[in-house]
């Protein structure tokens with residue numbers, strides 16, 4: 407009898423309080439505060455405000471350590487044959503600092519003509535901007551003026567991996583030795599697609615000599631798998647005591663390619679590399695630009711996909727979330743990452759690197775150039791000049807990106823339909 411009475415009283419009390427507990431926040435505490443709370447406020451929030459406090463490292467970009475604008479500087483020291491398309495430098499590696507200077511490796515194409523496409527290419531005419539290329543390197547005392555040192559990894563003789571072209575390299579330092587990973591083309595890019603696996607060469611010094619490891623280290627995926635044709639943009643870091651090599655692949659293609667990024671890990675630089683079961687680990691982007699940040703890995707996700715032009719972050723190096731949205735991001739960025747190979751547990755971030763620009767003049771002279779980018783994606787720098795929210799573009803910049811003939815015809819038809 408007593409228990410029944412207790413339940414009846416408890417039910418009455420709860421019912422009496424129910425309307426108060428279900429009150430909307432505005433009834434409780436007024437509108438959202440004028441001064442943006444630095445911490446998530448204890449009140450009911452919309453999805454957007456919930457996200458603003460949970461997805462980002464700060465509720466406003468100026469305080470978000472993974473938000474930055476990007477500033478660009480023309481490099482000195484590289485010749486491009488008057489930009490006639492016969493010399494191209496692109497897809498730079500990460501920048502490292504050794505022997506008192508900066509080093510960067512990159513794809514260099516030096517051919518008698520600009521690229522002519524797969525149908526017209528031959529042993530001397532390139533199909534694409536990265537066809538018939540070698541891996542070159544340059545050094546610098548200040549990161550602005552560079553001196554090209556020459557070939558690091560030349561194309562090997564047929565039928566070795568990369569005999570047609572070696573391109574899009576990146577550097578790893580592991581136990582005092584140096585490793586260059588690169589795309590090894592065995593046919594001209596564009597014959598079927600941009601198909602290639604990844605190979606590697608190694609040296610005791612960043613100045614070489616480099617010894618090619620004769621086997622493929624990151625193989626193409628199995629038939630029907632997302633990375634069955636191309637393993638692009640190898641980007642090795644040292645993380646959790648292993649080599650974490652991020653890469654990009656092109657898949658789908660109906661109507662356009664989908665580009666996403668995967669991860670392969672190894673305990674030995676020459677493999678075997680194990681592809682992560684959750685691949686692809688980034689659903690957007692193009693060339694790979696990643697760096698240790700705090701306990702995780704951050705990524706510059708550019709150009710392609712739903713989440714293009716974002717900075718992303720994975721606390722575990724695998725499950726990436728959007729950490730910031732920005733603009734004018736470096737294409738094919740190769741950052742200077744002092745702790746890229748230290749297996750750090752507190753990645754400090756980046757402030758500069760080398761990137762590229764393609765189609766510098768016009769498609770008939772297609773070639774790429776290297777340039778320097780600067781940013782504040784660092785725990786050790788506080789540069790408000792890098793945290794502005796937008797760039798101003800002059801009207802002529804907008805007018806250059808105008809309507810095409812088909813779009814104008816559609817608009818005209820829509821207008822005419824209004825007059826019927």
Ligand code: AAL
Nearest residue numbers: 497536574600638639693
């Ligand atoms: C680059 C990279 C890879 C592709 C081609 C050269 O942007 O994604 O290297 O194969 O384009």
